[in-house]
Amino acid sequence: MTSPEQSDNVSVLSAQALSRTVQGPEGPMTILDDVSLSVAEGEAVAIVGPSGSGKSTLLGLLAGLDVPDHGDVHLLGQSLAALDEDGRAQLRAGRVGFVFQSFHLLPGFTALENVTLALELAGRHGEQDAAAQLLGQLGLGSRLQHYPDQLSGGEQQRVALARAFVTRPVLLFADEPTGNLDAGNGEKTISLMFSLREEFGSSLVLVTHDPALAQRCDRSLSMQAGKLTAL
């Protein structure tokens, strides 16, 4: 394992010439076309673009949730092409966090259990206190034993933030985290997310169609019809 990328300690994420083609009703459709990018340690990168331009597709490839037709991704110095699906999952465990547009808390699990789960899947047991503390920090101290369906959208997204950050991830992926929230809750979520990122020194890849949100990142890239350009 002495690939040149690994010695390059600055980049936590890099993608080379990614493309993705899917079968549409009228033949193959290229939804991602020769995309390359690199994210340095501690850096926050925004990907902006209209709906349907391929942002989520790119995020999925970068996080190893899906595989490209061409190109490769190096996540935390490891080539994803060399790993199978379970290998990619293992690589993420404890090091990569996610925040989704539709929250995706596990139904039937309390707020605290949802957060603790991320720790346990990373092999870290008995750290419930850390989870409870982080939830308290996000203003959910009185909501630890509540189930997702007993929480508002904003509260659910804050539980999701705690779940993403509790392992102090190297890298956080966020796909339109404010998409299902009203302006007030959206704003609150974003500022909490940025302050936690600051606190833990995590890199961030943030997908949004909101240019104002993108402004808060170190760098913005624009996605247009499957092509990525710097702004």
Added chain:
Amino acid sequence: MNTTSLVRRSLKRDLRDSTLRILMAALIIAIAAVASVGFFTDRVSRALKMQAHELMAADLLLRSSSPVPDAVSAQAASLGLQMAETVNFPSVVLNGQDDSQLVSVKAVSEQYPLRGALSTQTADGATAEVSPAPVPGSVYVEPALMTFSGGAPLWVGELQLSVAREILSEPDRGQGFSELAPRVMMNLADLPQSGLITEGSRARYALLLAGEADALAAFRDWFEAQDLPQLSLRDVDNARPAMARVLRQISTYFGLAALVTVLLAGAAIAMSVGQFAQEQAIAGAVLRTLGARRRWVLRWLFQRLGLIALIALWPGVLLGLAVQALLTLVLGDLFALDLPPASFAPVAYAAAVTLLALAGFASLPVLRAGAVPVVAVLRQGGGRLDSRARNALLLALLTCVVLMFLQTGDWKLVLIMTLALFLVTAVFAIGGAAIYRLLGRLVPSRQTLLRLVLRRRTPLMLLQLSVFGLTLMAMLLIGVVRGDLMRAWEMTIPSDAPNRFLVNVRPDQQTGVQALLEQTLDFDGRLYPVTRARLVSVNGEPAAERYAGNADAEGFLRHDFNLSYSDSAPAHNTLIEGQWWSAPAAENLISVESGFAERLGLRSGDRLGFSIGSQLREGVVSNLREVSWESFQVNFYAITSRAMLEDLPAMYITGYRQGPQQPDITATLARQFPGVTVIDTGRIMQQAQQIMARGSLAVQSVFLFTLAAGIIVLLAAVRSSRAARIRELAVLRTMGASHRQVRASIWLEFTLMGATAGFLAAFFASLTAWLIARQLLEASYHPDPLVWVIGVTGGAVLVGISGYLANRGVLNRAPLAALRGDV
């Protein structure tokens, strides 16, 4: 991370989850149905087996129509088996007054019986529960012969033997009419001097064996390697074949009811697990973004379902135990057995069946849930499972077939059942759709809600309708229609049909009995001479060869049947071929019953040979008679001319009607004519009816499971269409429907479904009853309005309430939340 801790935490939620509660209910019902039937049949069959050893007076029995070869007993002796011998044959004994009596003689060796006990009583009234075999020079006799002998010695063949004891019970005493003659038990050592056994006598020889299982198995192996076709080996499995057959039939009926329950539960399992898989698909994908492997997610899902099954097993088994206790209460004494306590074997079987059902109906959706691409988490509404799952359907069908085979063990039956289920389901679904369409035309257009409900004929809804229709029909048939049919059939029995039979009337008693019957009961029939005979040859060819492999005919050859002679044709029979002989026919002529002739392939002119006692007699078939067996008159398969039988010992039998207003002559007969036996067929029929009533009560209680499973299918279907229904009702609300109207529409929907199912059930139950009455009973059947009332209201109430309760939650959802897609 280990899945168990997560499974444990999931359990809290799973137990509250409405989908999994439906799954659990389905599992409980399936387990209870299979277990209750299993417990019951297991207990009865074990009791039968235990009793069977005693009923054979041995562990193993060799029977033959000639003495058992010495080599066989030598082999048994060398294996250390205990042995006893018996020889059985009909004969006539004489008392001190030279009166004769037809008896069934059994000569036994000293060691008899090897299993069970011979219980006897001495003249001074001392009883011995366990008595030794009679010593040479003495006999034991049954009570009927005590009066006959008056305690004095009896002439048995050429020997005069003293009556030592009265037999109270004999372990291997055969049942049925062929053994009606009273028993004389003598010592085997006396047999040669008695001169009773001659060439051609119809004695049955038996070698009784008992001992260790290994030695018995070794003997059996040795025996099977020999070529001894004249010997038949019997063990407990083929002892008491009649009871074994009843048990087999009962367990088949119960097994089928349980099976239908399992199949319905399977539909509920499939629907609820499908729903569960859909709900868990995204959760699984989220866990995978957090670093869980796919296998881990699958294990998590399967372990949760396994745990639910494990939890459902116990209430299911308890419910099964309770119901089998009920079945035992209702049916237990039918078998006249002391039932052993329930064993655990049926629990294992029920668990296996349920696990199989769960695996067959549930594994594919769960596998698909585990295989949802992780990227689904990034898509709005991602992780939808393909609902057109052809593989899942195929696997479910395969599971059904395997389950059916497990329960019935008969591929042909499985095929017939599958086809019948498809057909009947289709008929009910088509009928339901037709009724809905018809109502849809009749309902005025301003009844918007009703019209909306009537238009909701989805395939799923029609399937549910047929499930309820089928179950209700089964219950109506067993519960209501059966009684109607019984009554219709009773109406066809002529009011003057005999309800008593007299057997064992000695020739010297014939005129006296005839006179008594005529004086007290206006009897205008006659007494028939009866000889027990066996068909041994047809046109000179041995019957055993002629009918080898013909199971239908072999039944007649194995047993003796009643043969009578007469100068004139019986008044209640119709000649359909040939002529009756002129009164004092000198030749040996035979009149044969048409059904008997058909089964044995006999025609006029055939020469039949009968063995009667130690005699062989031949005669020629001169005519065929049609007998209406339902007339309850005394009838015979074969009647001969006087010349053929007159010189042989015969007993007389007849049937007479004992009206309720007439003096009961049973006691008079017994006093004036010792040895004569009265058989009360009225009581036997009453008993048979009681048994049938209890049997159908028992089958009905098993069908309650089926009904419960039907309701669970309804719940599962309601649950799986919940989201769509919430949206639909929300749209109704936005269009101005009131809360009350929306509620009414749900009531209406399910009540109508139930009423339609009940209506169809009543229709098909009545149709079936009518067909049975016309074709099988040849009785007229008047449809019972009760069937319709019970069918329609029962269905409406049952399905209406279940459907409404299942949908209560939906009504409380705010319409706005529904429209936001937040469901």
